[in-house]
Each structure stands twice: as structure tokens, then as C-alpha cells.
Amino acid sequence: MANHVCFIVPPYLLEGIAQSPDTGAREVAAKTISLSHKLRDDRLQHFAASSAPGSRPQDAPSTSQARSIVPDYLLEHISKAEDVDEEVKKSATQSLALSQQIRDGRQQTLAEHPQHAVSKTVAHFWRGVYNMENQGSEDDDGQSLPGEPARLEGQPASSDQTVNQAYDSCLKVLQFYKDTFNYDSIDNKNMHVINSVHFGSGFGNAFWNGQQMVYGDGDDTIGNFTACLDVIGHEMTHGVTQFNSKLEYEGESGALNEHISDVFGIMVKQIVEQTTAEQSDWLIGEGCLMPGVKGVALRNMQSPGTAYNDPKLGGKDPQPASYDEIPAWVTQDEPSRNNDFGGVHLTSGIPNRAFAISALAFGGFSWEKAGKIWWKTVTSRQISPHCTFIQFADLTVESAKKLYGVSDARTVRNAWNTVGVVRHI
Known part of the structure; x- marks a missing residue:
């Protein structure tokens, strides 16, 4: 697996905020973009210095890429939007700068706390939530992580609701993986789970x-x-993917990395809410857009491109819903930070929709059939570092056939065909 930080907010969203009319929002988004780039570059340097030929995904967790929930392009839009106040623009600018610094990765996270960075076989889950107290900037290269202990496993609730949310939701994600797939923690060896x-x-x-x-x-x-439970599920799943594949974080393989996190993030949300595929809203980051923003979430898995439409965010949600809608710049330009490494947050909407279509076709709870097909695929060790959409589609079809037979395999294939990922023979 490649070596990027995994952010929840995609670059294009940060970019949108960075171009918002609201000066405050622009400045914050721009700073977030800048710091994100710096962290990403630093991670690349660390990866080049520490990677070894022939290592398995489990052998080198520190070389994985950082993954974020909000893409840089969205922060960029906010930081430049004309109808966003100066404080919000400033926040978006700062967030973009920090996101980039983290993703590039000069820091070695938890360098002073190595006991928490290794996998340990323990009887129960171990969670730790640390308070950064709003520290962490371009200047410290992330060396201040993880922060001061705020709530460790078994300790009573904190007076800080954010601490409690991270602590409680972390357990829900861990329990989901254990109950649904008999998978222990992030690495299947009950590693300690750290949250800052x-x-x-x-x-x-x-x-x-x-x-x-x-x-x-x-x-x-x-x-x-x-x-947002799905956000926490999304980020923790980047860790799970890290220990089960070597997907390069660029182009279609990078989009599949983001897709896998969205798939298991939405299933955590659905299982806690006990909603069927038909009842689910299929929204990722539903609570992440603040009041006044014209939108419902960061992404819509069932209907990519419909999550928001606001000048503060750069306009309309740009995710394509099918393969033939992918913008030309995604395939024409070499993957780089300037194009979200080949649109990894952008084109992930295509496989997201394929999963939603599959789950809806099967009916009932998504984790009972579609989820198990995707899980078998993710843990099959058959995913190549530069796996394409069609290759991943083939693997899910094969997994469906092995688990449930030809009819269900055909259902999965039809879902991929619907989003334009077609196997031409």
C-alpha cells in the first residue's frame, strides 16, 4: 500500500472553500490545504527512507498514506469562496495547509509513544482518546501527536463531549468488525486504537x-x-485496508481505497441505526456540513454528485455517477496533489454507487450479503497495488459466486454495468 494520509474531506472540497467569497472561510481552507500538502510530502519522504522490498501490508503500518474525509479541493473552494465570511475562509485555508502537511508526512506519528503504534494481542479492545488542545501546525510537522490523555480504555466519561464521541464511536466500529466479520481491531491482532x-x-x-x-x-x-459515526468508520477502515492490501493511493486504485472506507463506514452507520438498504440515506458525513451550507453530506453513495450545491463549497458536488462521466483532467494529467492524485475522492463515487445498487438489489441489510461480498474481496489478497475499477469489479463478482452462486454474482455484475464499469469480452 502506498504512503498517503487518509483525509475525510477531499481536496476538491477544500479547494472550493478556498475560493469562497467568505474571506474567513477562504483563509482557513487555504491553511488546511497548505498544511495537508506539507504533511503529505513529509510522509512521502519517510516512506522512501523506510520502505523495504517484499514487505507485506501488515509489516509496515507506518508507511501507509494518510487518508482524510474532506478532500483538498473542497477546502480550496471554501477558502476562495466569495460568500463565506473571513473567519471560515481562514479556517479552510489553515485546514488545507495542515491536511497537506500531514498527508505528505515528514512526521512519524507517535514517535514518542511507540508502545501504542504496534499490534498487540489482547483479550479486549483498547481505545485511547488524546486531546491535542488545538495544537498541531505546519511548524511542528505533527510531532505533537497524540496529545494529552483524555480518556483511556475503561475510564469514565469525560466532560468533553468530543472526547466521548470519539471513544464511543470507536467501539461501535470495532464491534461491527468483530460481530460481522470476526475481525479483531484494525489489524486483526487487537492493536491498540489511538484517537486524537x-x-x-x-x-x-x-x-x-x-x-x-x-x-x-x-x-x-x-x-x-x-x-458522525460513518466518518469514524471511514477513517478506521483506511487502517483495515492498510493491513489487507497494498492499494496505491492514486488513480483508480486510490479511488478504490476511498470507496472501501465509504462502504464499511456506511455499513457501520446502517447497523447501528438498524436500517435496511432501502431505508438508508446512503450519505457519508451527513452531519459534517454546518447550518447554512446548502447540502446534506460530503458524499451520496447512491446518487453521487448530489450531496451539496453551494458556492461556499465550489458549487455542485462534482462526483461522477458513472464511468463515462469522469472528467477528462482525471485521466489526462499525471496524478498529483493538484488533481487529488488522479481524483481519488472524486471517482470513488462510481464504485460507491455500484455497492449501493448491489445492496439494494439483494434487499435487507447491506452487511448481510453485499457487505460480505466486499469483505471477502478486500481480504482476498488478490487486489493488486494498481487495481482498476474493472479488476475490482471482477473480484467482487468472483467473491459473490463463491459465497452465494451464479445468480448473485450476476446481480453484482449488473450493478457494475449500471455504473459503466463493464467487462468487454
């Missing part, structure tokens, strides 16, 4: 950095990350 909250000043993102989860407080445009 209140990261940065107005940092509008959440991410997995290869060793732990990190959550910013956000601003008046994007935030509320620890209150």
Missing part, C-alpha cells in the same frame, strides 16, 4: 495517518467529525 481530537486550530478535516485517527474541530462550514 481537537487537532489544530480550526482544522477542517479528519484523517488516518497510518497509525492513528486524528480529528480537527472544523469551522462554520465543515466540522462535527466525531459526531
Whole structure:
């Protein structure tokens, strides 16, 4: 697996905020973009220095890419939007800067706390929530992580609701993996799970950095990350993927990485709410858009491209719903930070929709059939580092056939055909 920080807010959303009319929002988004780039570059340097030929995904968790929930392009839009106040623009700018710094990764997260960075076989889950007290900037390269202990496994509730949200939701995700797939913690060896909250000043993102989860407080445009179970499920799943595949974080393989996190993030949300595929809203980050923002979530898995439509966010949600709608720049330009590494947050909407279509076709709860098909695929060790959409589609069809037979395999194939990922023979 490649070496990026996994942010929940995609670059295009940060970029949108960075171009918002609201000066405050623009400045914050721009800062977040800048810091995100710096962290991403640093992670690349660390990866180049520490990677070894022939290692398995489990052998080197520190080399994984940091993944964020909010893409850079969205923060960029907010930081430049004309109808966003100056404080929000400033927050988006700062969040973008910090996200980029983290993703590039000069820091080695938990360098001073190595006992929490390794897998340990223990009888029960172990969670730790740490308070960054709004520390963490371009200047410290993330070395201040994880912060001060705020609530460790078995301790009573904190007076800080954000701490409690991270602590409680973390357990729900761990329990989901254990109960549904008999999978223990993030690495299947009951590794300790570390969460840092209140990261940065107005940092509008959440991410997995290869060793732990990190959550910013956000601003008046994007935030509320620890209150969104699917966001926490998304970021923790980046860790699960890290230990089960070597997907490169660019192009279609990078989009599949984001897709897998959305799939299991939405299933955690659905299982806790006990909603069927038909009842689900299929929204990722439903509570992350603040009041006044014209939108319902960061992404809509069932209907990509419909999550929001607001000048503060750069206009309309740009996710394509089918393969033939992918913008030309995604395939024409070399993957880089300037194009979200080949649109990894953008094109992930295509496989997201294929999963939603499959789950809806099967009916009932998504984790009972569609989820098990995707899980078998993710843990099959058959996913290549540069896996394409059609290759992944083939693997899900094969998994469906092995688990449930030809008829259900055909259902999965039809879902992929619907989104334009077609096997031409």
C-alpha cells in the first residue's frame, strides 16, 4: 500500500472553500490545504527512507498514506469562496495547509509513544482518546501527536463531549468488525486504537495517518467529525485496508481505497441505526456540513454528485455517477496533489454507487450479503497495488459466486454495468 494520509474531506472540497467569497472561510481552507500538502510530502519522504522490498501490508503500518474525509479541493473552494465570511475562509485555508502537511508526512506519528503504534494481542479492545488542545501546525510537522490523555480504555466519561464521541464511536466500529466479520481491531491482532481530537486550530478535516485517527474541530462550514459515526468508520477502515492490501493511493486504485472506507463506514452507520438498504440515506458525513451550507453530506453513495450545491463549497458536488462521466483532467494529467492524485475522492463515487445498487438489489441489510461480498474481496489478497475499477469489479463478482452462486454474482455484475464499469469480452 502506498504512503498517503487518509483525509475525510477531499481536496476538491477544500479547494472550493478556498475560493469562497467568505474571506474567513477562504483563509482557513487555504491553511488546511497548505498544511495537508506539507504533511503529505513529509510522509512521502519517510516512506522512501523506510520502505523495504517484499514487505507485506501488515509489516509496515507506518508507511501507509494518510487518508482524510474532506478532500483538498473542497477546502480550496471554501477558502476562495466569495460568500463565506473571513473567519471560515481562514479556517479552510489553515485546514488545507495542515491536511497537506500531514498527508505528505515528514512526521512519524507517535514517535514518542511507540508502545501504542504496534499490534498487540489482547483479550479486549483498547481505545485511547488524546486531546491535542488545538495544537498541531505546519511548524511542528505533527510531532505533537497524540496529545494529552483524555480518556483511556475503561475510564469514565469525560466532560468533553468530543472526547466521548470519539471513544464511543470507536467501539461501535470495532464491534461491527468483530460481530460481522470476526475481525479483531484494525489489524486483526487487537492493536491498540489511538484517537486524537481537537487537532489544530480550526482544522477542517479528519484523517488516518497510518497509525492513528486524528480529528480537527472544523469551522462554520465543515466540522462535527466525531459526531458522525460513518466518518469514524471511514477513517478506521483506511487502517483495515492498510493491513489487507497494498492499494496505491492514486488513480483508480486510490479511488478504490476511498470507496472501501465509504462502504464499511456506511455499513457501520446502517447497523447501528438498524436500517435496511432501502431505508438508508446512503450519505457519508451527513452531519459534517454546518447550518447554512446548502447540502446534506460530503458524499451520496447512491446518487453521487448530489450531496451539496453551494458556492461556499465550489458549487455542485462534482462526483461522477458513472464511468463515462469522469472528467477528462482525471485521466489526462499525471496524478498529483493538484488533481487529488488522479481524483481519488472524486471517482470513488462510481464504485460507491455500484455497492449501493448491489445492496439494494439483494434487499435487507447491506452487511448481510453485499457487505460480505466486499469483505471477502478486500481480504482476498488478490487486489493488486494498481487495481482498476474493472479488476475490482471482477473480484467482487468472483467473491459473490463463491459465497452465494451464479445468480448473485450476476446481480453484482449488473450493478457494475449500471455504473459503466463493464467487462468487454
